[in-house]
Amino acid sequence: xxxxxxxxxxxxxxxxxxxxxxxxxxxxxxxxxxxxxxxxxxxxxxxxxxxxxxxxxxxxxxxxxxxxxxxxxxxxxxxxxxxxxxxxxxxxxxxxxxxxxxxxxxxxxxxxxxxxxxxxxxxxxxxxxxxxxxxxxxxxxxxxxxxxxxxxxxxxxxxxxxxxxxxxxxxxxxxxxxxxxxxxxxxxxxxxxxxxxxxxxxxxxxxxxxxxxxxxxxxx
Ligand code: DX5
Ligand code: ZN
Numbered sequence: 670x671x672x673x674x675x676x677x678x679x680x681x682x683x684x685x686x687x688x689x690x691x692x693x694x695x696x697x698x699x700x701x702x703x704x705x706x707x708x709x710x711x712x713x714x715x716x717x718x719x720x721x722x723x724x725x726x727x728x729x730x731x732x733x734x735x736x737x738x739x740x741x742x743x744x745x746x747x748x749x750x751x752x753x754x755x756x757x758x759x760x761x762x763x764x765x766x767x768x769x770x771x772x773x774x775x776x777x778x779x780x781x782x783x784x785x786x787x788x789x790x791x792x793x794x795x796x797x798x799x800x801x802x803x804x805x806x807x808x809x810x811x812x813x814x815x816x817x818x819x820x821x822x823x824x825x826x827x828x829x830x831x832x833x834x835x836x837x838x839x840x841x842x843x844x845x846x847x848x849x850x851x852x853x854x855x856x857x858x859x860x861x862x863x864x865x866x867x868x869x870x871x872x873x874x875x876x877x878x879x880x881x882x883x884x885x886x887x888x889x
Pocket of ligand 1: 676679735809810811814849866
């Protein structure tokens, strides 16, 4: 069904490498890094140096860098050089989202586009064949611990059908990010997500390892 990609946003950043190592030890394929610049979203988290410093802890896991930053095309290369495997830019943050994806691909990495809840899938449909991952935000970006925005379930289905009808299943991955909990994780996967992000539902719990195993059981 779907893969789990924990977000370390809700983890203790002073122990971020341990959080990443835990994800690796539980056999996960992806980890989700939430990069915030204080402009595109109000909060500031971390940048490409933290990403580089976490690369060793990630081991063979693929690091997905979710850039919630203004002018993201200016940041793509530094995150690629830092060791991110996927770099995702928000279509709302740049007039050059396609060029940003091309830059990631040119750096030997994979590029993706993130859509805020109100942005239709149609905004990127013309170029779905040129991107490696489509990220649907199911919360408004900038914080962990929010509630899943209900209309996004239908949006996931629309994106799933659009990707499949274009013959891009497995080529353009569908990632869903925000408000995923044990109560709705299976529904998100059944709606068509390839990758399900969970932040507070993992690192906001007393036992992240158990939370990961529970969520894996619900979506795989
Ligand atoms: C929000 C981030 C999400 C967030 C998910 O701006 O993009 O990845 O960390 O956190 P939860 O799972 O707690 O909603
Ligand atoms: Zn994210």
